[in-house]
Amino acid sequence: MSAVTSPQPPVLAAAGQHGNTAHSDGGWALVPVQTRSERFTSVDPAAFDAVTGLEADWKLTPVAIVRPLIDGVLDGSPYQYSSTETEGTSLEWVDRSDVRVGAAGMPEEKASANAWSTFEKALSITLSGEETAHVTVNRSALGGHARAAHTLITAKPNSNATVVLQNSGSALLSENVEIVVEDGANLTVISVQEWDGSAVHLASHFARVGRDARLKHIVVSLGGKVVRVNPSVHLVEAGADGQLFGLYFADAGQHLEQRVYVHHVAPNTISRVNYKGALNGAGARTVWVGDVLIGPDAAGTDSYEANRNLVLSEGTRADSIPNLEIECGDIVGAGHASATGRFDDEHLFYLQARGIPEDKARRLVVLGFLTEIIQKIGKGDLESRLLEAIEIELGGVAA
Amino acid sequence: MSTLVINDLHVSVETDQGTKHILKGVDLTLEQGSIHAIMGPNGSGKSTLAYTIAGHPKYHVESGSVKLDGEEVLDMSVDARARAGIFLAMQYPVEIPGVTVSNFLRTAKTAIDGEAPALRPWLKEIRGSMEALRMDKTFAERNVNEGFSGGEKKRHEILQLELLKPRFAVLDETDSGLDVDALKIVSEGVNRAKANTGLGVLLITHYTRILRYIHPDFVHVFVDGRVAEEGGPELADRLENEGYDRYLTGTSVG
Known part of the structure; x- marks a missing residue:
């Protein structure tokens, strides 16, 4: 057998080797491996560290533009809206002390906590009819000063309804939306962002889906300077079904972001996530992060998430980051797909x-x-x- | 009477192995109202001819011409060729998510005619053609080619042929993957389109099977990028019995 000398890799300059040094993207090496459900939560913004823009949560967001919503003083007073409702629905302002506040989730970041700690009244939408009910809430006069808002959407057991949150006009808004889908209810929530070109909007949606209940959650973001809508859905009882869809179209200079989180807590739960985006024009920017966590008790989970982006011009950037954590060995399926491309x-x-x-x-x-x-x-x-x-x-x- | 004249056409394609010459001097004249069958073994360049006529960007024309009533087709964009009256029924039509068949057909018809078709007669025409091709009514609301079976895709191609009424149609292996019932239905569609509009057909096929239902006036045998033999329908019968071996031995030695 002849001796074979294996070729020696070329010697690289100390800083030259890919992967050999810590990345410069915010020092991820310092962040401990953490299950998605164990993130720090608090309704007190002071409990969160100062936001530098390097945090995993913020590093893809133009922090300088959203800064007033993270650290600034927010106006938490009730705002003007118009609405259309069918039978089996009710809309009212409720106090902070209402038992439904906090029923669906807690802030995971500082801007969300800032809004939570300053809203004066929550807009409560209750759906009780078994016949299909519709509610549309139009917000078009929020104005350009920094605001906080809180919305409670409660679908009573076996109710059947669609809620449309329709946003337009100018805004500098940080808000929390809590969605509780009680047992056997079938709820569709559609949040449409057609803001003016200068609007800045940060939203956290928290949902709890009960036994054999179904939530269809759709985010449509077309207008606004910076729009970041982060839905998190917890499938907490057996048979809960979460369908999360999104559509976004970023033009030149627009930043549209969505961080989606589905938590399979209970057995035999189903989730489908499908977000699609288009990008056109210099500086058009989109971010999609899709976290799916299948907890230890979620046997029989059936989950799939996908994100697809269509790039229509030069000078755009689309981030697409699917994450899947599986803590249960006995599931039906879990998959993800991500694709970003041209025509x-x-x-x-x-x-x-x-x-x-x-x-x-x-x-x-x-x-x-x-x-x-x-x-x-x-x-x-x-x-x-x-x-x-x-x-x-x-x-x-x-x- | 329109004519499509292909003259000394040379076409190459870029592959990982470099430039590959596929068509090596094709001469062919089609008259409106006649049916020409192009037959040949795999890899002889039949599909390349079809896609070159339609203008697929993958195929590079080295030299030669394709003239429709004296006008150079090779200078036209893909859509201009279609508007000039050339139709390609594709072997593998792509799926177009989110675009319904009815929206697609109306958009194409509007583009070809230069004006939107009058609604009622148009719907009636679609319904009639779909019935004749034994296509379910729900077809119109499905997305273009999405989840279609092989047979459904071919019927959808022929539906377009009937509705868009081109002067010349190139059918690229429309018979492949069809069972005998679907083959008959699709063939009837082609014959109907020809009877109604005086269509000229360039029927590309590997097998003689479809020629039992669509009767060619001329048969051209394609070997190694050019026409090796031409004749009447009797040539197809001979190919049925003898296959392509006779041509291959001379051209691809080794």
């Missing part, structure tokens, strides 16, 4: 080969890509209005 040229060829001009073909493909999420809304008037809004966004897409 599929074969799509364009097929449509063009049928006579459709290139620019129109492109728009058709993007619209089709996002339509999958719109089709989940199940509310025809809102679906067609949002399709129109997306078509307007597509007006800015170069051929």
Whole structure:
């Protein structure tokens, strides 16, 4: 046997080897491995360390722009809204001392705690009818000063309802939304962000889903300078089902972020997460983080999460970070998928080969890509209005 | 009467192994209202010819011309070719998520005609064509090719052929993957389109099976990037009995 000299790796300069030195992205090496459910929570902003912008929670967010919501004084007074409601629903301002406050979750970061500690009244939406009920809350006059808001959505046992939180106009808002889906209830919550171009909005949605209950949660973010909506859903009783969908379209200079967390606590729970985004224009930026935690008692869990981004121009950035933690060996399935890419040229060829001009073909493909999420809304008037809004966004897409 | 004239067409494609010449001088003249079958072994360049006529960016035309009534097709964009009256029924049509068949058909029809079709007659026409192709009504609301079976995809291609009414249709292995019932339905669709609009057809196939239902006026045998033999329908019968071996021995020695 002849001796083989294995080639020696070239000697690198001390700092040159990839992975050899600590990353410069905020010193992650110092963060201990931590289960998603064990994050620090508090309603007191002072209990959180000062935010530097290097924290895992904040490092992908333009902290300088949202700073007034993290550290500033917030106006927690009730705000103007308009609403439409059908039978079997009620809307009212309730005091901080209401037992439902804190029933669904606790702040995990400082801006959320800042809002929590300063709201004066919570807007409470209660759904009790077994016939399908609808509530739409329009907020269009929040104004440009820093605000806090708190919303409580309670779906009574076996109720069936859709709640639309429709946001437009200017805003500098940090808010918490608590959602309790009681046993056997079927609730759809749709949060639509069509803010003005200068608006800044941080939202934490906390949901608890009960026995054989179902929550469909949809985030649609189209307008605003910085919009960060973080839904966390806890499937706390057997048979609970969480369907979390999202759609976002970032234009030049826009930052749209969503950090999704699904916690399978109880056995035989189901979750589906599907977020889709499009990015167009210099500085268009999106962030999607999808955490799924399957707890030790969640036998029979069936979970899947996906994020897809369609990049329409140069100069954009999409972060897509799926995380899956499984603490239970006996599950039906758990998977994730993430893809960020440009157009599929074969799509364009097929449509063009049928006579459709290139620019129109492109728009058709993007619209089709996002339509999958719109089709989940199940509310025809809102679906067609949002399709129109997306078509307007597509007006800015170069051929 | 329109004609499509392919003259000394040379086409290459970039592969990992470098540039590969596929078409090596194709000459072919199609008249509207006639059916030409292009038959040949795998890898002989049949599909390349189809996609080159349609304008797929993957295929690079080295030299030659494709003229539709004297106008150079190779200078046109993909969509302009379709609007000029050239249709390619694809072997593997892609899925387009979120775009419904009805939206797609209306958009394509509007693009081809230059104006939106009148709603009622258009819906009636779609319904009629879908019935004839034995397609379920729910088909119109499904997303383009998404979750379609092989047979459904082919029927959907022929549905478009019937509705968009091109002057020339290139059918790229439309028979592949079809059972005999689906093959008959699809063939009837092609024959109907031809009877209604005087379509010229370039029927690309590996097998003679589809020629029992769509009767060619001319048969061209394609070997190694060019037409090796031409004749009438009797040539297809001969291929049925003898296969392509006769051509291959001369061209791909070793």
